Amino acid sequence: MGWMTMPLSSMYPHTTPKAYLDAQFTYDRRDDAGQGRALRIVASSCLRNKVYYAAAIPSTDGVDGPAFAVVCLVKWNPRDKEGYVFGYKDSAPLWR
Numbered sequence: 001m002g003w004m005t006m007p008l009s010s011m012y013p014h015t016t017p018k019a020y021l022d023a024q025f026t027y028d029r030r031d032d033a034g035q036g037r038a039l040r041i042v043a044s045s046c047l048r049n050k051v052y053y054a055a056a057i058p059s060t061d062g063v064d065g066p067a068f069a070v071v072c073l074v075k076w077n078p079r080d081k082e083g084y085v086f087g088y089k090d091s092a093p094l095w096r
Helices: 017-025
Strands: 004-006 027-030 036-047 051-060 068-076 086-090
Touching: 017 036, 017 051, 017 068, 017 086, 036 068
Parallel strands: none
Antiparallel strands: 004 086, 027 036, 036 051, 051 068, 068 086
């Protein structure tokens, strides 16, 4: 997959790669009865703003599934001449 790059304004309200990616990978599409799917990040780190690592737990109909890892390469350059200060690249799943 290719790089997804953006200016700082597109990251709003997040100001760091870690905060932005935590929010991107977290979702909750469950109804009031708890039916549906969700994904939560339980721990994450973005070492030197170069690689993002996270542990994620999916949930289906209120039942948690096994945790899995999320890994993304990160480009962080607040001084980028074109204004694209943040970029990330994820990889295809290791399982098929």
